[in-house]
Amino acid sequence: MPPLRSKSRLDFLRCFQIKKKICMHHVFDLWEPKPRLFYSFRSPNSPSLASILHDVKELKSLHQIHANVITSGLQQNVFLSNRLLNACFSCDDSTTAEEIFRRMTYKNVVSWTIMVNGYWKHGCPFNSVNAFREMVSAGVLPNLVTIASVLPACCDLGLPKAGRSVHSYMIVRGYRANVYVDTAILDMYMKGGSLVDALKVFDSMSERNVVSWNAMINGYVQVGDLHGAMKLFKKMKHTGMSIDHFTMSILLRICAEMGCLIQGTLIHAHVIKYGFEKSSHVATLLMDMYGKCGNVEDASQVFDLSPCKDAVSWSTILSIFANLGNGHKAVELFDEMMAAGLPFDSVSLMEYLSLCSRLGALSQGKCLHGLMTKIGLETDTPVGTALIDMYAKCGNLSSARSFFNQMNIKDVICWNAMITGCGTNGCGDEAVGLFWKMNSLGFQPNNSTFLSILSACSHAGLVKHGFQIFEHMTDETTLVPDMQHFACLIDLLARAGHLHAAYQLVKSLSLEQDVGVLGALLGACKIYGEIAIGAEIARKFFELDLSDAGCYVLLSNWYAGLKDWNRVEMVQDLLRLKGLKKEPGCSMIDIGGSFHTFVFEDT
Known part of the structure; x- marks a missing residue:
């Protein structure tokens, strides 16, 4: 095989002129100053093709070099072919990589490793595992890099047995693993849910780096052992191991899930100590942690001090202020965000539309609708669905209906949003009509569709239509009703005054422990004056260990309606004894872009 050598520009021109398959515009490309890659060939000390391939980032340049390799008769140079494979995966051209690999007469361990690693990194874990299997079958001994590449591919496929087989292969073949391979094995066991095996690997590691510790801490989080994760972090600190922003991210998620404000504040101190507060990702997790711990002031301070405020x-x-009942501040911040000219994509638009839905912020939702049109996302079905949901939840059903009718592409979720919107706005007949129209157009309703339409029938008192639709679900589809569907049926009967039928259905389905169902029945008994069933349900409430203040308030109101003041006082005493307090209800109204809040106490 002739040695790989540099070529002058004249040599390149001759190659392209001789081979008629190469287009002439490739020849002229060599004379342009823009592609510096080829311009470097003019120098007497020009790099080799292999060196140039290392820096290739554009597909056009890659194909030009590939053409030159073929015309130069160097396609069987394994070193150069390996560089070509690497460059193909770097340019997201796995098809060309496969073609080059298939035509290679000699493939060494590096060739196979590039394919295994390249497939995994480009989201093809099945191809990665298959390439590893073919490699072993061909008698090529994998190296540690190959093994470290195939293990995460096994995880991505959800094949823990395949991962264990690779680990066994290592042990049988006598590989001496390094920290990177050990970490990959550890991560494989953790993602497979095997904490015991992962801990064995971790304890046996002669060397650990910050990635190993992070993988083990995150593994504890994945199996729900948050206390174990915090304990391991303390052990990590005692060893003097350096901490990176991934460590901080994991710990902040733990504190958020546990609602542990004190520990979260300590982690915040570590964030400042190690200089991670400038990371927008860490700052966002800090805000989320404080928000979930109910500390809106510190969350707001972190946001104000954050040097880089992105869409997330x-x-x-905004979600923190909305969830903690400060709708005014959320709307003020929303207006600030719009004035800042923040770039929006489909994901951020859907999040903000959802926020407007929760706040009832119709004016801000309309601004987002205008922005959708401006940036060309009005035809995006998921974004359009979020817009329909926003208009419906803000009480503007006509705008929701208008946008729904003009949508060219609708999916089941979009139909569900419109049916739900009609139901919550008291248009039960329209919701039923939409349901049957959806079926006639060939859309297959899902469980959410039936929940939405049964709820709409319940609120509108359409008992006959509700049972008709429920029978359609059981007889005409493969869907199996769950307890939520039956709860909708019970609510449908109760709201229509069919309390005896509703209560019989509760008993037949063993829903006598379901607080939500019993609460709906008790409320209906109060409305329709059904004392016998109401008294029986009230007794069942007393038998349950309730932790919801709303249930005790409902029970108190029931006894107050019967003028049984002794029992009213007993329920109130129970409420105080358990330290429960019903949160005051809150209504918000948007008048001319200005929000007004009305708060009242329930008794």
Whole structure:
């Protein structure tokens, strides 16, 4: 095989002129100053093709070099072919990589490793595992890099047995693993849910780096052992191991899930100590942690001090204010965000539309609708669905209906949103009509569709239509009704005054422990004056260990309606004894872009 050598520009021109398959515009490309890659060939000390391939980032340049390799008769140079394979995966051209690999007469361990690793990194874990299997079958001994590449591919496929087989292969073949391979094995066992095996690997590691510790801490989080994760972090600190922003991210998620404000504040101190507060990702997790711990002041302070506010950080702080009942501040921040000219994509638009839905912020939702049109996302079905949901939840059903009718592409979720919107706005007949129209157009309703339409029938008192639709679900589809569907049926009967039928259905389905179903029945008994069934349900309430203040308030109101003041006082005493307090109800109204809040106490 002739040695790989540099070529002058004249040599390149001759190659392209001789081979008629190569287009002439490739020849002229060599004379342009823009592709510096080829311009470097003019120098007497020009790099080799293999060196140039290392820096290739554009597909056009890659194909030009590939053409030159073929015309130069160097396609069987394994070193150069391996560089070509690497360059193909770097340019997201796995098809060309497969073609080059298939035509290679000699493939070494590096060739196979590039394919295994390249497939995995480009989202083809099945091809990665298959390439590893073919490699072993061909008698090529994998190296540690190959093994470290195939293990995560096994995880992505959900094949823990395949991962264990690779680990066994290592042990049988006598590989001496390094920290990177050990971490990959550890991560494989954790993602497979095997904490015991992962812990064995971790304890046996002669060397650990920050990635190993992070993988083990995150593994504890994945199996729900948050206390174990915090304990391991303390052990990590005692060893003097350096901490990176991934460590901080994991710990902040733990504190958020546990609602542990004190521990979260300590982690915040570590964030400042190690200089991670400038990371927008860490700042967002800090805000989320404080928000889930109910500390809106510190969450707001982190947001104000954050040097880089992206769409995720804005969405997080807005959600915190909305979830903690500070709708005014959420709307003010929303207006600030719009004035800042933040770039929007489909995901951020859906998040902000959802936020407007929760706040009832119709004016802000309309601004987002205008922005959708401006940036060309009005035809995006998921975004359009979020817009329909926003209009419906803000009480503007006509705008929701108008946008729904003009949508060219609708999916089941979009139909569900419109049916739900009609139901919540008291248009039960229209919701029923939409349901049957959806079926006639060939859309297959899912469980959410039936929940939405049964709820709409319940609120509108359409008992006959509700049972008709329920029979359609059981007889005409493969869907199996769950307890939520039956709860909708019970609510449908109760709201229509069929309390005896509703209560019989509760008993037949063993729903006598379901607080939500019993509460709906008790409320209906109060409305229709059904004392016998109401008294029986009230007794069942006393038998349950309730932790919801609303249930005790409902029970108190029931006894107050019967003028049984002794029992009213007993329920109130129970409420105080358990330290429960019903949160005051809150109504918000948007008048001319200005929000007004009305709060009242329930008794």
